[in-house]
Amino acid sequence: MKPEDFEELLANCADEPIRFPGAIQPHGVLLTLSEPDLHILQVSANVAALFNNTAESLLGQPLHTLIGVEHAEVVHAIAEGDTFSEAAPLHVTLNGRDFEGLLHRHQQVLVLEFEPRLKDFRPRVLKGRTSDLGKMLQRLQAAKTLQALYEISVTEIQAMTGYDRVLIYRFEEEGHGQVIAEASAPSMERFNGLFFPASDIPEQARELYRTNWLRIIPNAAYEPVPLVPKLRPDTGQPLDLSFSTLRSVSPVHCQYMQNMGVLSSMSISLMKGDKLWGLISCGNREPLMVPHDLRVACQTIGQVLSLQISAMEALDLSRQREEKLETLAQLDQAMKASEHSVFDGLAQQPRLLMDLTVSGGVAIIEDKQLHRYGNCPEPAQIRALHKWLQDSGEPVFSSHNLASVYPPGAEFQRVASGVLAMSLPKPVDNGVLWFRPEAKENIHWSGDPKKPLALESSDAGLRLRPRTSFEIWKVEMAGISTQWSHGDRFAANDLRRSALENDLARQVLREQQAMRARDELVAVVSHDLRNPMTVISMLCGMMQKAFSSDGPHTSRRISSAIDTMQQAAARMNVLLEDLLDTSKIEAGRYMVKPVALDVSQMFEEAYSLLAPLALEKGIDLSFNAEPGLQINGDPERLFQVLSNLIGNAIKFTPRQGNIGISAMSNGEEIVFSVRDSGEGIAPEQLPHVFDRYWTQTENNPTGSGLGLYITQGIVQAHGGRIVAESELGRGSEFRFTVPKVMEESHT
Incomplete structure (x- = not known):
């Protein structure tokens, strides 16, 4: 056989429709029912043998024709109240035999299953079983270690159920599993400590274990009983038996059980959160039917064991973490130092x-x-x-x-x-x-892990069969x-977190130190240059008096040079002030000292200073403020804002243009506006006007690009905001807000 053919058979096995077998185990009867009328849609073919009713005679009939009106009303009440998990089994007598009915709903159809009622199953165990279960749960909760917890569980479940072998099987990260606890009859082959390949329990079977806590097979040598009809009449699809107690299992699994020397099995899922952690697996050499109430008790044990495992593993993980904390603290200190x-x-x-x-x-x-x-x-x-x-x-x-x-x-x-x-x-x-x-190390496998499945011939050709050998197979890894361990991985993650925090703190410290150094440099440079500039300005003034512009030609040239020197010195002073302001804004340390200011008085001072500049270009400069407006502001800084905005407007407005400055109340704020009829700002440049070093170079060869950036910083320091609107050829408008002085309320 070609390797690719073998792989195809493996893939087919993995895709076996175990949820939709179309058949059940023969020890019980299954029916599906419509709602709300409870008519029989499907029934297992063995209803004739167990209930003395043919499948054909029951299909389409109301449920009460089979079990009576009283029992049918109980089924209706359970279905209507959606109390499946709380309902007790339905006890009925059919064809002279006692049965238990179990009801569930899945994929919009009711499924009713009947199993023989075992009244005399192990009377020694059933007598006082509730108290025995309570004592056993107490022993589970008192276990000090995980291994003790496992050993108690398998011993007690074997005593309660009578299975020849009860073991706990834990899934490993790599996919395979290991038997970690076992209670077996002396004649049974021992599996404790052995590893089993992942293929023994395929992924789809694990998923079914994850969603369904318990599965039972009373006799693995059974012949499956088909459903009649094969497909659901209401959907035309196979019936999903994921939550059916009677679901027929894969024939490969039944053969696997027999190869292990057992004919009966029960599996109880062990969960950790929503993940399948392992299984309690029970096996018996002879057929064994465990009654429903005892299965419920075993399922309860599995659920309690799952919680205990999760709790004890969590405690163990916490202990592993605590053992690392002192070393982690020392390494954190080493990184800091x-x-x-x-x-x-x-x-x-x-x-x-x-x-x-x-x-x-x-x-x-x-x-x-x-x-x-x-x-x-x-x-x-x-x-x-x-x-x-x-x-x-x-x-x-x-x-x-x-x-x-x-x-x-x-x-x-x-x-x-x-x-x-x-x-x-x-x-x-x-x-x-x-x-x-x-x-x-030597890993002991139950059989050759490289040959978990074999091939055999059948009437339909070659097919997979489970391995027949479970002898210990020693493999050197x-x-x-x-x-x-979890503690090791926790330590690596925590060390990484600590390293990130320390590295970030170092970066922040370096940036802070760089900012302080820059601020100090700017302050020193500004201070050191301001004194020479003042001296230069004073000397220029003295020289200006000595060289009158009305004097000889040489004196006029010297006088002109002195004017240029004075303008350059003044320009340098402005730049130094801008650099200091910019440094403070970037460092978030720009401070203002607000006081109550009268807007009309501010406008008068601005007009007296700036009107001569506007008159030189024939520009109409107008101020308009609502009467009585008062703001909270730093007078020097706000005057700097107005001077900058109005000065720019004068600079970029052609001769005979007009500039309007206004102020009006807007609730708790005063909105200032400076509008001009100048050349405007290009649309692609408008979003950047408040950026550092942005300048409109045309008609502004000496602009530093810091004026509007500082203006924005001053406005924001007052708790206001500033925006700009412009249209090429039609002028620009700058609007900014400043909180107004709120009038005191009088009562």
Whole structure:
């Protein structure tokens, strides 16, 4: 047979429709019912043998024709009240035999199942069973360790049910499972500690275990009983039996059971949250039917055990974390104390780093630097591994079988079969990698793990069959280290968090220091230059008196040069003031000292200062304010805003133009407007007018680009906002707001 044909058979097995078998186990009868009239839609073919009614005679009939009006009314009440989980089994006598009826709804159809009622099942156990169950639950809750919890569970369930073997099977991360506790009759083959391949319980079977707490097979040698009709009459689809107690199981699984030497089984799911953690698996050499009430008790045990496992694992994880906290605190302090970087601080504590994760070696990477301590791969191998880790995008990575995911790891698996790594999101290569050496160990499998399934011939050709051998199969595992615990992974994540916080704190400190240095430089430069500028201005004034413009030609030239020097000095003073203001705004330390100001008085002062500039260009300058307006503002700074906006308007408005300045109340604010009939600002430039160093270079060769940026800073420092609107050829308008002085209320 070709390998691809075998793979196809495996795929077909994995896709077997176990939810829709179209048949049930023969020890009971299944019916599907319409709602709300409770007419029989489907029935299992064995209804004739067990109930002495043919399937054809029951189809389409109301349920009461089979079980009587009283029982049918109980079924109707359960369905109408949606109380399936709370309802007691329906006890009926049919064809001279007692049956229990169990009801559930799935995919918009009622499913009613009848099982034989076992009155005399193990009277020794059933007598006082409720108290026994209570005592057993107390013993479960009193268990001090997880292993003790497992041992109590399997021993008690075996005593309650009488199964020859009860074991707990835990699923491992790799997909396979291990038997971690077992209670078996002396004659049974022991499986405790053995591993079973993942294919023994395919993924779709695991999903069914996840959604349904319990499954029972009283006799694996049964012949499936088909449903009549095969498909649902209301949908034309197969009936989903996911939650059916009588669901027929895969024939491969029935053969698997018989190969293991058992004919009866019961499985109880163990859940951790919404994930399948494991199974309580019960098996018996002879057919065994466990009554419903005892199955409910076993399911309760499974649910309590699931909660106990989750709680005790959580406590164990908490303990693992607490054991790491002191070392993590010491490493955090080392990162804080380092003068250079967090990784330099870690490099000073290699023993602490290795103790943190119980590793045999550690490597610390920061850009071109690579520090190695203990038993590590070669530098080139570490660099290559680190690049692969960076490309994977996982900030924290762990593997106890590195070569299985990173084939080059086979070259150094002796020293680094296990790797735990963390890195920070920085532009340079960085990270910490912990290494654990290969720990060769013998894994004991139940049968050859490489041959979980075999082939056999049948009338339909070749088909898969489960393995027949469960003899212990010893496999030496190479390239595997001891597993990284939850505590180890927690430590790597916490160290990464701490490194990020410390690295960010360093960056913030460096930026703060850079800002302070810049501010100090600007202040020193401004102070050191302001004095010379003042001296230059004074000397220019003195020289101006000595050289009258009415004097000889040489005197006029000197006088003109002095005028230029005075203008340059004044210009430099303005620039120095702008630089100081800009520095304060960027640092968030721009302060204003607001007082109550009269808007009309502000406008008068602005007009007296700026009107001469407007008159030189024949520009009509008008001020208009609502009477009695008062604002909370810094007089010097707000005058600077008005001067800047009006000065710009004069600069960019052609001769004979007009500029209007207004102020009006808008609730709790005063809205100022400076509108001109100038050349306007291009649409692509308008969003940037308040940016640093933005300037409209045309007609403004000496602009610094800081005026509007500072203006915006002053307005925002007052708690206001400023906006600009403009249209090329039609002028611009700048509007800003300042809080008004609120009138005191009188009572």
